[in-house]
Amino acid sequence: MEAVAFWVLAVAAVGAGVAVFVVDSMARATFALLASFLCVGGELLLIDLHYLGVLIVLMMIMEMLVMAVFMVMYMMNPAGLMPMTMTHNRRGAFAISGAAFAALAAGVFTVPWPERAGRPPRDPTVALGEAIMGPKMLVMMVIGVAILATMIATVVLAAPRGRYDRGRYDRGRDGGEGAR
DSSP states (O other): OOOHHHHHHHHHHHHHHHHHHSSSSSSHHHHHHHHHHHHHHHHHHHTHHHHHHHHHHHHHHHHHHHHHHHHHOOOGGGGGOOOOOOSHHHHHHHHHHHHHHHHHHHHHHSOOOOOSOOOSSSOHHHHHHHHGGGGHHHHHHHHHHHHHHHHHHHHHHHSSSTOOOHHHHHHHTTTTTTGG
């Protein structure tokens, strides 16, 4: 069952990746890219890399939705839905991508794959954190919370008015005492 799910997600990820360059609008390309990343996140969940899988799913959902919102706000055509081509220099792109695919495929079949030494760790997330950060993992977790608190504080301090200050600014627009 897991093998079937793996191949279905793999084909869907590649298909959605191809759709990024086939669809005719930026908004559709954004959501095709999101679908591709969600399939990759599903692949990671299938191979028991739960932390990375959930991280990719959450990050890509937020990143692609923010990108779609900015497209709606700033693109000249309505919401990035006007037809357009996503490729430039088709022949060169096909040649480069074909050569890269052939090199990677050749590497899969010619490089000797290593044998597993030992057993997988009991908790892959802890093992990954230790492998990446070593003994500094706790420090990085604290720094991550501090950076989040800094971002929230910056937004709060940068806002010129709060949620309940509207009355003071709205009076100036309708001829109230702020307009004098």
